[in-house]
Amino acid sequence: MNQQSAKALSFVVILISVWLAAFSDALLSMVAIWDRSDTFAHGYIVYPISLYLIWRRRFLLQEATYNTNWLALIPLMGCSALWLAAEVVGIQVLAQLAAVAWLPFALWALFGNALIKIIWFPLCYLIFAVPMGEELIPQLQIITADITVFLLQLTGIAVYRDGLYIAVPGGLFEVAVACSGIRYLIASIALGTLYAHLQFHSIKRQFLFVLLSAIVPIIANGIRAYIIVILAYASDMALATGVDHLIYGWLFFGLVMFLLFWFGSYWQQPTAEPKKCATSLAQFANPIQRLTIGVVVMITLVAGVTYENHIKSQQPPAHVLNTTALNQYFTASSLTSWQPKFLNADSYFEGKGNFAEQEVQVYIAFFGHSSQDKELINATHLIFNHEAWTPERHRRVQLGDIDAGFINLTSAFSDKVDLAYWYQLDGLASPAKSKIKIEQAIRTLRSESNSGMVVILATPHSNESQSALTQAATAIRNIDEAWHGG
Numbered sequence: 001m002n003q004q005s006a007k008a009l010s011f012v013v014i015l016i017s018v019w020l021a022a023f024s025d026a027l028l029s030m031v032a033i034w035d036r037s038d039t040f041a042h043g044y045i046v047y048p049i050s051l052y053l054i055w056r057r058r059f060l061l062q063e064a065t066y067n068t069n070w071l072a073l074i075p076l077m078g079c080s081a082l083w084l085a086a087e088v089v090g091i092q093v094l095a096q097l098a099a100v101a102w103l104p105f106a107l108w109a110l111f112g113n114a115l116i117k118i119i120w121f122p123l124c125y126l127i128f129a130v131p132m133g134e135e136l137i138p139q140l141q142i143i144t145a146d147i148t149v150f151l152l153q154l155t156g157i158a159v160y161r162d163g164l165y166i167a168v169p170g171g172l173f174e175v176a177v178a179c180s181g182i183r184y185l186i187a188s189i190a191l192g193t194l195y196a197h198l199q200f201h202s203i204k205r206q207f208l209f210v211l212l213s214a215i216v217p218i219i220a221n222g223i224r225a226y227i228i229v230i231l232a233y234a235s236d237m238a239l240a241t242g243v244d245h246l247i248y249g250w251l252f253f254g255l256v257m258f259l260l261f262w263f264g265s266y267w268q269q270p271t272a273e274p275k276k277c278a279t280s281l282a283q284f285a286n287p288i289q290r291l292t293i294g295v296v297v298m299i300t301l302v303a304g305v306t307y308e309n310h311i312k313s314q315q316p317p318a319h320v321l322n323t324t325a326l327n328q329y330f331t332a333s334s335l336t337s338w339q340p341k342f343l344n345a346d347s348y349f350e351g352k353g354n355f356a357e358q359e360v361q362v363y364i365a366f367f368g369h370s371s372q373d374k375e376l377i378n379a380t381h382l383i384f385n386h387e388a389w390t391p392e393r394h395r396r397v398q399l400g401d402i403d404a405g406f407i408n409l410t411s412a413f414s415d416k417v418d419l420a421y422w423y424q425l426d427g428l429a430s431p432a433k434s435k436i437k438i439e440q441a442i443r444t445l446r447s448e449s450n451s452g453m454v455v456i457l458a459t460p461h462s463n464e465s466q467s468a469l470t471q472a473a474t475a476i477r478n479i480d481e482a483w484h485g486g
Contacts, residue, residue: 008066008111011294015106022301023099026083030096033131039183040131042190047129049194053122064114068293072109076297079105080304089441089450090375093132100126106297110290121197128190133182134379138391140180140218147222148175148229157233163410164390168233172412177386181221184253188217188260195261199268209264220256227252321347321366321453329353329475330362338389338409338417340365340456341382344374355471358459362472366453376423376452377437383421383456384409396431397466399473405431406469408461416461420469425452429477 020027034043054061083098085091104123108116116123145164152159152168160167164175192213196206323332330351342348342365349364367376375381384407392408402422409417422429423436426449430436440450457472459465 011110011290012107015110015294015297016103018298018301019099019103019106022305023083023102025087026092026095026099029092030100030129030131037131039134039186042187043129043131046126046190050122050125053125053197054119057118057122060118061115064118066114067112068289069109069112070293072105073293073296073300076102076105076109077300080300084304085441085445088444089437091377091437091441092375093130093379096130097127097132100130102301109293109297125194125197128186128193133186136185137177137180137182140182140185140221141175141177143218144179144181144222144225145175147219148225151223151226152229155230157230162390162414163392165410165412166229168229170236171229171232173229173232174390174412175225179221179225181217181224184217184221184256185214187253188213188257191257192260195264199264205267209267212260212263216256216260217253220252224252320368321349321364323347323349326351326362326364326476329472333361335361335363335458337411338384338419338458339363340384340454341380342454343378343380346374353472353475355459355475356464356468358462358464358468360457360459360468360472362476363456363458364453366451368451376440376454377433381454383407384419384458388412389417399466399470400477402429402473402477403431404469404473406466417458418461418465418469419456419458420473421454421456422473423452423454425450 030043034040079098079102083095083102086094086098104116104126107123141164145161145166148166149159149161152166158169166173166175189210193210196209196213200206200209326349330349330353333350333352335350338361340363345365346368347366349362349366352359352361354360365376367374383405389409389411392410394405394407397404397406397420399420404420404422407419407421409419422431423433425436425439425443428436428439436452440452443450455473455476457469459468459472
């Protein structure tokens, strides 16, 4: 290694150290999710895989001539801005995504296009370290149920479907979250993308194989669910009704991936390993320019961290939930089994009231300041108890002046509940999570209050249920009656 290469490597080490320190909260939160969630446990091996792929290209790296790229500062500053906004308002996945993307853009700025041309894939592959994709679970559950019912009907087995519940003679099955196939899908795409890079050099073949890696596990998961039902049905519910069906699932997934890679082997166009060069020939032009752009990179990073702390220190006093006003319309009472889950709220209200001659239950979770782990909008929050209820239909309706989400729920015992919900900020009510989250971010960056609450109303299903929910929503639509300044 020549002197220039040693200096460049030292620069990279310093850059990575600063990156780890500046984005420590986002990066550690990723590791925590890898640790507690089997769905994202593959995140532990993403960085080692990327490092190995870079190591395989080491001889090409030794032959390149590196220049800085000032244009890379544009996406780099975009990542810093996205991270800042996400941290301030508490959007964990965006903060993680921005933190992971920041490092490749910083390397691009410091070492130019030559570096990116050689190791673009290992850097892009880091995206799989970000734990995201759980928002696809409801859609995957529906697709799995559709495929299972179709195959049962195709094989002549009597089947009745109610939402995500599937009944066959002698047994009742639910397409639960664990049966959605999200684990298989994410793992398959990650493995398929790596396989496509290593085995094909045609962009068309790479794209088609990654597409297959996304489609095949979805279809295979439906077939897996069908096989589970068939095994239980044929064995009089003795097989595949407990933990064993998860074991069968992973075995089946392993078989599917083997067949997918076997199929891909007929397309393979492996790229030859770079040959070792006789000596290190790497050239680093414009050392003063690299130092200058390095200082700019560090300034943008420090500025983002400093501004984040400034914004958090300038937040106005939080509002508080005014339960006295709510008690005018509702009597405090614990909820039944549709119990939502909104963790770490500053205050809660549960109650019931009579509207349009029907009992309407209300659940309110109030967040005085939205921040990490205390978010109004969070993927871990549940509108209803998913273990006891399954959605039949989900749509948007108008409850008086309020745009609300409306869900028809059914239980395994055929109980039916109509549920309406919306998220509410000062002067804004909507069931759209993204709309509320963006508005909270804007208000936070302006040092305005981002206090908010979720309102969930539920009543037994009937012809008058929407009318009852509309009257209940109208009773609490005025935000000034729901909370007041702290």
